[in-house]
Amino acid sequence: MYCVIVIVVLANLFWTGSGVVISNLEFKSDEGNHIVAHDNDNCIGYEFWFDKKMSWDEAADACGCKLAVVNDRSLFNKLRRFINQVMLDNRLQKPKNKGYWIGASDKAEELSFEFYCDSSTSSGITLPLEYPPWYEDQPNNHMRDGIGQNCVQMWNRDGNNAFKLDDDWCADEKSFICQFPLSCCSPK
Ligand SMILES: [Ca+2]
Numbered sequence: 001m002y003c004v005i006v007i008v009v010l011a012n013l014f015w016t017g018s019g020v021v022i023s024n025l026e027f028k029s030d031e032g033n034h035i036v037a038h039d040n041d042n043c044i045g046y047e048f049w050f051d052k053k054m055s056w057d058e059a060a061d062a063c064g065c066k067l068a069v070v071n072d073r074s075l076f077n078k079l080r081r082f083i084n085q086v087m088l089d090n091r092l093q094k095p096k097n098k099g100y101w102i103g104a105s106d107k108a109e110e111l112s113f114e115f116y117c118d119s120s121t122s123s124g125i126t127l128p129l130e131y132p133p134w135y136e137d138q139p140n141n142h143m144r145d146g147i148g149q150n151c152v153q154m155w156n157r158d159g160n161n162a163f164k165l166d167d168d169w170c171a172d173e174k175s176f177i178c179q180f181p182l183s184c185c186s187p188k
């Protein structure tokens with residue numbers, strides 16, 4: 001128990017330094033409204049826009065190419081653990097109901113989720129419905145004013161740092177996660 005507390009305290013004290021590795025992501029910088037981290041194993045950088053909220057289309061365009069492609073359970077867990085660790089220092093604030101847009105949508109065909117390069121261009125990468133981290137009752141395409149839910153978020157529904165997937169209304173403004181390729185990097 002004490003070991004766990006000590007580790008948590010140490011992580012809390014030191015995570016903010018550039019180069020610190022958290023959940024296999026290298027912390028690079030705190031830009032005020034977003035945090036930059038590098039996945040050096042896969043040569044991908046991430047921007048966690050925790051303090052800026054946009055609709056899914058706006059976020060996808062703001063990312064350029066593109067919102068985060070998270071179609072792999074180990075990658076999902078890597079990002080989730082990073083958010084949870086950084087939260088220890090009160091950074092990627094994730095109160096109950098906090099959500100981050102990622103790049104998947106079923107706007108082209110209901111319940112067929114694919115990742116988009118920008119708001120209109122499919123990357124051709126799909127997100128399987130059997131993908132483990134969906135909430136048990138999601139995706140549900142819940143209707144509001146005749147509009148279903150077509151965009152995917154990493155959602156902390158219950159406020160317990162769980163962060164599973166959910167489909168939500170694309171027009172809702174949320175925080176979001178961008179990704180970008182790392183130059184001068186070779187995948188391991
Ligand atoms: Ca839908």
Ligand SMILES: [Ca+2]
Nearest residue numbers: 140141149167
């Ligand atoms: Ca939903």
